[in-house]
Amino acid sequence: MTRLENDTFIRALLRQPVDYTPVWMMRQAGRYLPEYNQTRARAGDFLALCKNPALATEVTLQPLDRFPLDAAILFSDILTIPDAMGLGLYFSTGEGPRFERPLREEREIHSLIVPDPGTHLRYVMDAVTEIRKALNNRVPLIGFSGSPFTLACYMVEGASSNDYRQIKTMLYTRPDLLHHILEVTAQAVIVYLNAQIEAGAQAVMIFDSWGGALSHAAYQEFSLRYMTQIMEGLKREHDSERIPNILFTKGGGLWLESIMASGCDAIGLDWTIDIGEARRRTQDKVALQGNLDPAVLFSSPEAIAAEVGKILASYGHGHGHVFNLGHGISQFTPPENAKTLVETVHMQSVHYHQVS
DSSP states (O other): OOOOSOOHHHHHHTTOOOSSOOBOOTTOSSTTSHHHHHHHHHHSSHHHHHTOHHHHHHHHHHHHHHSOOSOEEOOOOTTHHHIIIIIOEEEETTTEEEESSOOOSHHHHHTOOOOOTTTTTHHHHHHHHHHHHHHTTSSOEEEEEEOHHHHHHHHHHSBOOSSOHHHHHHHHHOHHHHHHHHHHHHHHHHHHHHHHHHHTOSEEEEEETTGGGSOHHHHIIIIIHHHHHHHHHSOOEETTEEOOEEEEETTOGGGHHHHHTTTOSEEEOOTTSOHHHHHHHHTTSSEEEOOBOGGGGGSOHHHHHHHHHHHHHHHOSSSOEEBOBSSOOOTTOOHHHHHHHHHHHHHHHGGGGOOO
16 A cells, blocks of 8 residues: 555544644535535535535545645535435435435334445445545545434434434334334444445544434433444454544533543544543543634634634643544635634644654
8 A cells, every 4th residue: 555645644543643733624525615616516416416426526625625634534425324225315405404204113114224335325435436546645535424323313303403302202212213223223334434444445433413412321322332333343454554433422522431432543522622621531542633613713813823722732732633623614614714724723733742
């Protein structure tokens, strides 16, 4: 294998020495970039863009051509797995993702099967392969999946939800049905992420976007339990290279110690927890990723630099930090502010990696 020109992101995830803190942004290929909107218009709609490997490659590289980012992330969607399960994913303008056939009946739930990534999700694997080739070892490529609980939320609710009424009703009245959904989905995530690794992903991330909506006990039983199962099933090495993984629960600051025990290499943090406190609690046993409030990017360059400085200072000296937002970048973010963020992280972080 040809070595990466810039492997700072990988080394940071593995808590190895780096010269500066690497940075990438969740949802870095997205609607805040005019070139992305042009490509999406050519594709016709979001789902068509996801399912076209050439166009998915194009938009994956767009932010890297603008900003000196330290990683690329596969352009896709977390809902590709339930779509491959036959639930009928579609996107309504202004309403976000929806499923034609949400899981409500016991018969439908017990009919769920793990989709074959080489067949039902071939377009994702083709995109990973094309992106790796286009990157030409410039920076590493991140593959990803939604967590079983987050996917189950969409699969049962049929769309995004404010109160999670359908899935929480199932959780408390028919936990056996929800466990069945989660078990099948966890197995699907394992084979899906391993297939991405085989296709060329050099790190993988699990987005547990809705795990934070659960009670303490429910999070352990219905979210973390299945992510731990995924950690146990993931490939940790491919082509003699270590493949690190990141586990991100939005609203998961209460459970850092439990998340760390899952076996993940890194924990993604949202902006509601101080990263220095997170580092103390995890005792440098895992890397940390985060955790700027994305709303900071609506402010001035001076304010962005100040907030970046606070996070870097809170984490402190040493390695094991990947700078990121605490959630995805907003479509309304001025691109020049994203550039300020990346350049500021690189410039300010050097100090924290110098050996005295």
